[in-house]
Amino acid sequence: MSELSSCEVLPGPAIRCLICDAVSFHPTDISEKYCSRCSSFHETMTTALQSLAMSVRLISPQMPNAEILRLFKTLLVLIGEANRRTMKGHGIQRS
Numbered sequence: 001m002s003e004l005s006s007c008e009v010l011p012g013p014a015i016r017c018l019i020c021d022a023v024s025f026h027p028t029d030i031s032e033k034y035c036s037r038c039s040s041f042h043e044t045m046t047t048a049l050q051s052l053a054m055s056v057r058l059i060s061p062q063m064p065n066a067e068i069l070r071l072f073k074t075l076l077v078l079i080g081e082a083n084r085r086t087m088k089g090h091g092i093q094r095s
Contacts, residue, residue: 004053004065006045007033019045019073048072 008016016023017035024036033042053068
């Protein structure tokens with residue numbers, strides 16, 4: 001089974017985020033493996049994704065990587081929504 005990653009380096013050169021599907025041609029984004037839309041480094045996202053995969057495979061060893069990636073994306077959306085609600089509850093405005 002191939003190793004899970006949150007990004008894909010494309011010819012061109014370019015980098016595509018497998019979380020939000022953004023593509024960047026910026027040399028710094030490519031060299032640092034950074035997604036400006038997610039505001040995160042792929043090394044961090046990949047580590048979290050691989051940790052989730054290890055946990056999921058304890059319960060469902062045959063779950064395909066594509067399904068684990070879809071679960072990871074869903075969790076990120078839910079975490080983002082919870083963060084927005086928490087910030088709103090504390091009167092914090094986000095621009």
